[in-house]
Amino acid sequence: MAKSDVPTLEVRNLQTHFFTRAGEVKAVNDVSFTVRPGEVLGLVGESGSGKTVTGFSIMGLVDEPGRIVGGEILYKGENIANAPDERMRRLRGNNIAMIFQDPMMTLNPVLRVDTQMIEAIQAHENVSRDEAWERSRAALEQVGIPAAEERLKSYPHQFSGGMRQRVAIAIALLNKPDLIVADEPTTALDVTIQGQILYEVQKLCEETGTAMIWITHDLSVVAGLADEICVMYAGKVVEHGTVDDVLDNPTHPYTHGLISSVPSRNKRGQPLSQIPGMTPSLLNLPKGCPFKTRCPRVGPDCDIEPEITHPVPARDVRCHYPVAAGEAAAVPTPEVTA
Amino acid sequence: MTVFIIRRLMQAALVVLVMSFLVFSGVFLVGDPTEILVADDADQAERQAIIESLGLDKPFHIQYLRFLQKAAQGNLGESFVFNEPALQLIMDRLPATMELAVAALLISVVLGIPLGVIAGLRPEAAYSKIIMTGSILGFSLPTFWVGIMMIILFSVQLGWLPSTGRGDEIHYVLGFPTSLLTLDGWSHVLLPAVNLALFKLSAVTRLARAGTREVVHQDYVKFARAKGLTDRRVIFVHVLKNILIPVVTVLGLEFGGLVAFSVVTETIFAWPGIGKLLIDSIGLLDRPVIVAYLMIIVLLFVFLNLAVDICYSLLDPRVRLQDIKA
Numbered sequence A: 001m002a003k004s005d006v007p008t009l010e011v012r013n014l015q016t017h018f019f020t021r022a023g024e025v026k027a028v029n030d031v032s033f034t035v036r037p038g039e040v041l042g043l044v045g046e047s048g049s050g051k052t053v054t055g056f057s058i059m060g061l062v063d064e065p066g067r068i069v070g071g072e073i074l075y076k077g078e079n080i081a082n083a084p085d086e087r088m089r090r091l092r093g094n095n096i097a098m099i100f101q102d103p104m105m106t107l108n109p110v111l112r113v114d115t116q117m118i119e120a121i122q123a124h125e126n127v128s129r130d131e132a133w134e135r136s137r138a139a140l141e142q143v144g145i146p147a148a149e150e151r152l153k154s155y156p157h158q159f160s161g162g163m164r165q166r167v168a169i170a171i172a173l174l175n176k177p178d179l180i181v182a183d184e185p186t187t188a189l190d191v192t193i194q195g196q197i198l199y200e201v202q203k204l205c206e207e208t209g210t211a212m213i214w215i216t217h218d219l220s221v222v223a224g225l226a227d228e229i230c231v232m233y234a235g236k237v238v239e240h241g242t243v244d245d246v247l248d249n250p251t252h253p254y255t256h257g258l259i260s261s262v263p264s265r266n267k268r269g270q271p272l273s274q275i276p277g278m279t280p281s282l283l284n285l286p287k288g289c290p291f292k293t294r295c296p297r298v299g300p301d302c303d304i305e306p307e308i309t310h311p312v313p314a315r316d317v318r319c320h321y322p323v324a325a326g327e328a329a330a331v332p333t334p335e336v337t338a
Numbered sequence B: 001m002t003v004f005i006i007r008r009l010m011q012a013a014l015v016v017l018v019m020s021f022l023v024f025s026g027v028f029l030v031g032d033p034t035e036i037l038v039a040d041d042a043d044q045a046e047r048q049a050i051i052e053s054l055g056l057d058k059p060f061h062i063q064y065l066r067f068l069q070k071a072a073q074g075n076l077g078e079s080f081v082f083n084e085p086a087l088q089l090i091m092d093r094l095p096a097t098m099e100l101a102v103a104a105l106l107i108s109v110v111l112g113i114p115l116g117v118i119a120g121l122r123p124e125a126a127y128s129k130i131i132m133t134g135s136i137l138g139f140s141l142p143t144f145w146v147g148i149m150m151i152i153l154f155s156v157q158l159g160w161l162p163s164t165g166r167g168d169e170i171h172y173v174l175g176f177p178t179s180l181l182t183l184d185g186w187s188h189v190l191l192p193a194v195n196l197a198l199f200k201l202s203a204v205t206r207l208a209r210a211g212t213r214e215v216v217h218q219d220y221v222k223f224a225r226a227k228g229l230t231d232r233r234v235i236f237v238h239v240l241k242n243i244l245i246p247v248v249t250v251l252g253l254e255f256g257g258l259v260a261f262s263v264v265t266e267t268i269f270a271w272p273g274i275g276k277l278l279i280d281s282i283g284l285l286d287r288p289v290i291v292a293y294l295m296i297i298v299l300l301f302v303f304l305n306l307a308v309d310i311c312y313s314l315l316d317p318r319v320r321l322q323d324i325k326a
């Protein structure tokens, strides 16, 4: 895997807050990570942990009442957090592309697929309609859509969910971006199609050297795909390291809980555990560690917000009592689900 | 498509038949036109002769069947007052009303859609609140009052625009008379058209605003922005095309309303259209004209419904005509 010195994207202490009537929602609250060319970064966390908002912040697509209130987003060294609108427009879809969570909603229902693809090319390049059309056709074939020529003339409702997501992926690939933010692109699809798309996207990234941020709440997806992983909880990255390291040896109790809730071969026959409770409301987070209401290892220091430490080499963790290698997470009585 | 249209036309025929019965019996109940038609000094024999010549002595069902029979041949009776075929009277005046309605429709669309989109994109801005307040006024102020105020202001006080009639410079386009080809014609049509448009303009503005507010939060709009499209393209293509669907539907359905309710505006501005004819005919209890007017309006509504459904299927690819519940 080619690793160059200038990262494609470097996010430093990103903070994106929503100023709602009910109060300030700190949806992304100090998130940092780095993605290099050809690398895949997995962004994992429960619903509401701030994954999508992180993606939108990178794209410059955070809408009112949200705002990037702190940190830097360095695209090839240039800080694009709160960059001017026109600068962001030129980057979007051209240098940085995004695939959205829900394939049923991402394509405009009243415009033909060719219109929606050609405009994505012509927004950035002065090319003829014919040439843009030809590139659109090639992109559809690239993502495995048969009879691309005919399909271009169709409307989105004539496609299945899986096919629509392929179209969205093809659109993201159209201008050969350096970075793709893929927001749970396969979650809404059934397992077979999910597998096919994962395989194809991975192949494309390897071929083209595109960096990718793959957002998901499914650890098993990340395991086979990503190089590095960021585990998010309540707007913060609580654990960050290479995929193999983190999955083999999770140190944050939340990561630990996530892993033991995934069925796997070597745990066959053992009960699956589930993290008790739910993500706390971001409007009134508990003082100290946001995970403390659900954490099996909670201790006296947890009333103080944990800073990033490195309990093992090349690992960032936010926890006062990280789990040591080989140690059980000291789950008192895990809730049995299966 | 053909099957759909044929089915709709058959349904339309049924609607027209039912309406003809309702209209005819309604007018039958309203009053006896003989009092108005027969001169005061006429004696009993003359009176009887007039009644018989108009067929007013026959029982209701006979009168109705006769009416149907003639209507099927395109004859909706002769005006008691003008001694001319009622249909002819209406057809002579229809172009003036259509012209007024089309001008009003244009004003509603050309102003209403941009105003609504502007207000929908920034609902909290001061100008959006002004637009919305204006639309509430447009909805709630009575048409005749606004019309009179407009005449006082623009015709009497400022003397900018004429207050009555449609001017003398009538040209024929494809056999239809119109005054929209000259500046003088437009100066005549402007005040009544704005007056007639006010209600629709408010409706279109509100509809466009509601549509915009809903559509801009859809994922596909965000995805369009994620592709790096300019704001202009996102608004004019991605947003506008989606909000046009409800706007066209409502406008199409309400165009009939524009024609039907031009009565008030035509009366205030002495516009020589069918609305004014109707008011005059009601005053004189000129039954055939009233019936013919109502029948034409029914036909117009039926036709517009069909046209709207066809437009709708052209605008929204998800709708096929077969699916529309007729």
Ligand SMILES: Nc1ncnc2c1ncn2[C@@H]1O[C@H](COP(=O)(O)OP(=O)(O)OP(=O)(O)O)[C@@H](O)[C@H]1O
Binding pocket: A018, A020, A025, A027, A045, A046, A047, A048, A049, A050, A051, A052, A053, A054, A064, A065, A066, A101, A217, A282
């Ligand atoms: N427009 C908004 N106004 C207020 N709060 C918002 C808004 N958009 C997002 N949030 C809040 O930001 C938090 C993070 O949301 P986000 O969509 O990033 O979660 P996520 O990790 O992508 O979850 P999921 O897996 O469900 O997609 C949520 O708690 C949400 O309530």
Ligand code: SF4
Binding pocket: A252, A253, A254, A289, A290, A291, A292, A293, A295, A296, A297, A298, A299, A301, A302, A306, A318, A319, A320, A321, A322
């Ligand atoms: S800091 Fe405390 S509460 Fe938070 S995860 Fe670590 S042990 Fe649990």
Ligand SMILES: [Mg+2]
Binding pocket: A051, A052, A053, A101, A183
């Ligand atoms: Mg999300």
